Amino acid sequence: MYKVKVFVTLRESVLDPQGTVVKNSLHSMNYSEVSDVRIGKYMELTIKKSERPVEEAVKEMCERLLANVVIEDYRFEIEEAVAQ
Amino acid sequence: MYKVKVFVTLRESVLDPQGTVVKNSLHSMNYSEVSDVRIGKYMELTIKKSERPVEEAVKEMCERLLANVVIEDYRFEIEEAVAQ
Numbered sequence: 001m002y003k004v005k006v007f008v009t010l011r012e013s014v015l016d017p018q019g020t021v022v023k024n025s026l027h028s029m030n031y032s033e034v035s036d037v038r039i040g041k042y043m044e045l046t047i048k049k050s051e052r053p054v055e056e057a058v059k060e061m062c063e064r065l066l067a068n069v070v071i072e073d074y075r076f077e078i079e080e081a082v083a084q
Numbered sequence: 085m086y087k088v089k090v091f092v093t094l095r096e097s098v099l100d101p102q103g104t105v106v107k108n109s110l111h112s113m114n115y116s117e118v119s120d121v122r123i124g125k126y127m128e129l130t131i132k133k134s135e136r137p138v139e140e141a142v143k144e145m146c147e148r149l150l151a152n153v154v155i156e157d158y159r160f161e162i163e164e165a166v167a168q
Contacts, residue, residue, distance in 0.1 A: 001119075007126050008126075009126070009128070019127075022127070022149070022150070025149060026145060026149065029145075029148065029149065031141060031145055033131050033132045033133070033134040033141065034129055034130070034131050034132075034145075035085075035130045035131065035132055036128075036129070036130035037127060037128070037129050037130075038127065038128045039125065039126070039127050040125075040126040040127070040128070041123065041124075041125065041126060042091050042092075042093065042123070042124040042125060042126035043103075043106070043121060043122070043123050043124070044093070044120075044121070044122045044124070045118055045120070045121050046118070046119045046120035046121075047117050047118050047119065048117045048118075048119055049117075050117040057115060057117065061110060061113075061115055061118075064113065065106070065109060065110065065113065066106070
C-alpha cells in the first residue's frame with residue numbers, strides 16, 4: 001500500500017481570484033501582514049501495489065484527471081504504508 | 085517574509101463525496117489500484133514579519149477563517165523566505 005499526497009496549484013502566471021478573496025478577508029480581520037494567498041488542492045490517495053510503478057501511475061492520473069496542466073502545476077509525495 | 089503552507093483536510097469520520105467521485109472516475113479509467121481518495125485544500129500564504137509570532141497568527145487564521153474546525157483538520161509548515 002502506498003499513501004500518495006498530491007498538491008495541485010495554479011501556475012504563477014494564472015490569476016487566483018479565490019486567493020484574493022481570502023487575502024482581503026484576512027486583511028479585514030486585521031491580519032494585514034498577509035501579503036499574498038494562493039489556493040490549491042491537496043489530495044491523499046491510497047494505492048494498492050500493482051505491477052506498474054506507482055510513480056508512473058500517479059503521474060498519469062495527475063495529467064489525465066487530477067490537474068489541468070494548462071493552468072495548474074502538480075507535485076506529489078509517495079509514502080510506503082504498512083497494510084493494516 | 086515567511087512562506088506558509090496550510091493543509092486543510094476533512095476529519096477521518098467525515099464523508100468525502102468529492103473524493104468518492106474522483107475515486108470512481110479513476111476506477112473507470114482503469115486505475116483499479118486506487119482504494120481511497122480524500123480531497124482537501126492547500127494554501128500558500130506569504131506573510132510579512134510583524135511583532136507577533138507567525139505561528140500564533142497562522143493558527144488563529146486557520147481557526148477563524150481557513151478551516152472549519154468542526155469537520156476539518158489543519159496543519160501548516162512555515163518557511164522563512166528571503167525577501168526579494
